[in-house]
Amino acid sequence: MAGSLVKRQGFGTAPVFLTSICTILGAILFLRFGFAVGNLGLWQTFMIILLGHLVTIPTALAVAEIATNQKVQGGGVYFIISRSFGITIGGAIGIGLYLSQAVSTAFYIIAFAESFSPIFNYLLASDFNILVYNYRVISIPATIVLILLAIYKGADLGIKTLYLVAFVLFFSLLFFFLGTTEYAQNMESIPWDAKILNGKSFFYFFAVCFPAFTGMAAGAGLSGDLKNPSKSIPRGTIWATIAGMIIYMVTALKLAISAPPGDLAADQFIMQDIALWGPAIPIGLAAASLSSAIGSILVAPRTLQAIGADKILPNSFVNDWVSQVRLKSNEPVNASIITSVITLIFVIIGDIDIVAQIITMFFMVTYGAICSISFLEHFTADPAYRPIFRSKWYVSLVGALACIFLMFQISVFYSIMALIIMAIIYQTTSYYKEDKEGLANIFQGVIFQLSRRLKVFLQKADPDSKEDHWRPSVVCISSNTFERFSAFNMLRWISHKYGFGNYIHLIEGYLSRETYKEAKECVNRMVKLSDSTKSRVYMDTIVSPSITSAIAQVIQLPGVSGKDNNMIMFEFSKKKPEGLENIVDNFKLVKSTDFDICVLGSSEKNFGFKQNIDIWITSKDYENASLMILMGFIILGHPEWKNARIRLMVLSPEKELEKQRNKIRELIRTGRLPISLNNVELNEHKDNIEAKSIINEKSKDADLVIIGVRTEAIKHDSIGIFNGYEGVGDVLFVNTNKEKEIK
Known part of the structure; x- marks a missing residue:
């Protein structure tokens, strides 16, 4: 029988862009960015944005490059890593990536519940005098609805929802940028250094804000549902990354010129006071958080489904079960069920601050691996590596080194913990999976190139020069x-x-x-x-x-x-x-x-x-x-x-x-x-x-x-x-x- 047994959905570049940009413009933009500007000042906030994109831009370029080198199937970033680094190490990173995506869904839903804070405050101050002290009354029902949406409607309805969410998010930001304040009208110059005294440190806020930039690879998770992944993933990922960076920088500038540092640091809903129509901000926060949650709950099951299809998990029955898809729509229903259970558990727990830092570490490990793959592939000069889109080797190297540096700047403890967990997963995966050719081939190519360059260098040196120290x-x-x-x-x-x-x-x-x-x-x-x-x-x-x-x-x-x-x-x-x-x-x-x-x-x-x-x-x-x-x-x-x-x-x-x-x-x-x-x-x-x-x-x-x-x-x-x-x-x-x- 000709053709594929499973029909592709045939999505284009727009869903990749929307999934990525809606994950990038999440809760941190609305809730914590003013806090950062008030504590650090405008120029240091710009530095956070630029430093964060020192990781995300090389990663976006590396994703684009690796994606155009081969036919990309389901699994997104996991597929890209595993087919370049080998199934074993790709599977280890893929499991960590999946867990971070699954728990991220819970994180975004809790942030979605936070957007109802103005309504809860109104209910308490009104004649109703209703005190809502537990956000789970919103987060748990929202999780259940989202789970049903993912299992029964999947990517098709999810993509349609993304269009609606992106529309709401756009108008929410538009109302914010059109708004003004008396402080802004009296502003004579840009307050680059204005900040509160005794504020928190730079890397504290980098740790808080960096998860906002990690959504750039979310769109790649839809690779199995795209008509032309090698074309859509590079375009959508790069456009979303650049657009997100511009929006964050313009937002920081708008906050700095619209409110004094004390107000920015004290009021997490300061954007509501600046916006032309205040309610647009909590609505935008709800839309941004919901969009990020939708993006994560669409991507995570596809990562798990691809992991199961590669027989990475230790049990063959589990591999077969999670890799099953609904033939008509190509939806990974079983993987969605597992993802939903993990999400609901962490939503019920409620406080995921500690887990959120580990999530960040897993994302950093993943991004570092992607940049490393791109750098090593450049260095090996493998004739089989012929991407249509090419980044520069030094860009990928900077991205990889930046990931390692920033991981340990954010938290030495959580960095070591993330690496230990990844090592345990890798050892477990290696025990059940013997294929190590991908990793071996890359490093073998690196050694070949190093050996060749060193030999040529030594040959060009003066062969008749006197050696100070003889060696046999x-x-x-x-x-x-x-x-x-x-x-x-x-x-x-x-x-x-x-x-x-x-x-x-x-x-x-x-x-x-x-x-x-x-x-x-x-x-x-x-x-x-x-x-x-x-x-x-x-x-x-x-x-x-x-x-x-x-x-x-x-x-x-x-x-x-x-x-x-x-x-x-x-x-x-x-x-x-x-x-x-x-x-x-x-x-x-x-x-x-x-x-x-x-x-x-x-x-x-x-x-x-x-x-x-x-x-x-x-x-x-x-x-x-x-x-x-x-x-x-x-x-x-x-x-x-x-x-x-x-x-x-x-x-x-x-x-x-x-x-x-x-x-x-x-x-x-x-x-x-x-x-x-x-x-x-x-x-x-x-x-x-x-x-x-x-x-x-x-x-x-x-x-x-x-x-x-x-x-x-x-x-x-x-x-x-x-x-x-x-x-x-x-x-x-x-x-x-x-x-x-x-x-």
Whole structure:
């Protein structure tokens, strides 16, 4: 069957605009705005309006942008967030948004009851002498009528009611602006600073007034009933936000020039005294409050219905039940029933001041999330993100940061409470819903862009400039990745804190479909290995016909840090050193690229208890000494070696022992050698005893031995330079390109 099973209502832009503007121009405009002007003065009230719209305008633009990027269905703001941030986090924010919308309905109905205050005062002062002290006589019946309206007539009659309410609201404000007072007639200039003494603080009034600006996204909640949501939501939302800001600023100016600050601060119905026809103000208040209540009770069930349709709630039966709609009109009847119960409960409670602050926090969290989505989507440069309408990334960033800042300025306690509640909802949602792709994709895109920009920046920097502090950027190549883990362990220790590591698994052969598939499978295995050890090593593979061609390719690879690699690591088994000859044969090739070289001779000891590192320095090999010491301390930076100590083992002929002792002391005294003198051991090298024998004896209990090897010695002794250390465990042979300076 062609077409949708559920017929759309086909509303245009006007309902979006009216729902938003009627929610924006609510009870606070009539009841509390004069109070703010009297306490703060005109210019600070303007600052409240501008600061509030520093949040709402970026949010309106972000809603418009995200809405034009995709086909918007039912659920409004919830749909926009969930389809951009992923179902899990979108569902968490959506539940908080729904609760704030549902409780907001009760808030507006109580404000509607407040509009009857002049009538109650008249009844008390008249011959009837009737005292009405409980506004519930109005709020509860009004709630019941509104519930019946929402359940049985839904959006169709609700939209028609909005037109009537908007008409009344317009004429109420018109009577206010046409009115004048004797104070206004005697006003010579605009009283920018006129205010009462010892008034309340700026952020107190910001907290009071900000909910007035939060209605801008209300129209988006009708998305499931719109003919063209991608067109109507941006237009209606932006127009309502701008119109609301202008009306609030003009209202503040009118109040400031029409009454003294004391009257503004003392009389919550001061607008009635200013208006051309006084009764228009309580009528307008009733209309504004009623319109906001209608807007909320129309939007909240649609948010809940969309949440149920996405299976966000923990029970499948509840999800199915709340997601059901009346087929003929597309009305979410079941969701409306739940919303009505929540609304009635809070209306009966009556005092929702504390809850109102939490509502504000939920709205701020929602707006902050929308602005964050817009900013992140800009930053990721995802080709799939192609909105027809585009905001600027910095506008969204300002909106997101403003939300966070203002939340904590309003109330640290309620901000933390709102965030904790959102975290609990998120954890609960995550438990029942495994889809996290939306959030993961966005942050993955952010990381990609950051990585690209950083690498380009580093590449543009002077590559030949002298670095004050050397750090290793190591690439290790091995074909024994899954047989011996020593090289991988050494690389992850080096790259944990101070260095960078890139581990390359060599697959010998020519690139083909089979070797390509094998390489992909190996990478997956290596990533799991890396993840299980929580390493910071980048894992990869290379297919090459020989070790020489592989080395030639690997040393040309860029480093994972964005800078070129400066060290290569090889590994061989001391028990079966079959790969040692290949290492020696390619030594000259590597040295031609100015790389430092480390060769790890691994043993069955597997680094023992990781308690002792012995560094051997000879009088003929001070060129490698600095790099050896640096490598020792870099390895100590890993938690697995945190309890280890370094012994500096100096091997020198008897006639040079005193000279070496003085040299070591001077290096320690000047701080160039960060080691205690107690950890330095001088060893006499007699002519008739081979150095390897001394090392085997003195370091037999060491968990790692670091030995320097000179290029000339490798040319002379070939693989013999690495043999003969059977008496010790794992050995790291170090050959530096140039002497490192330890500062």
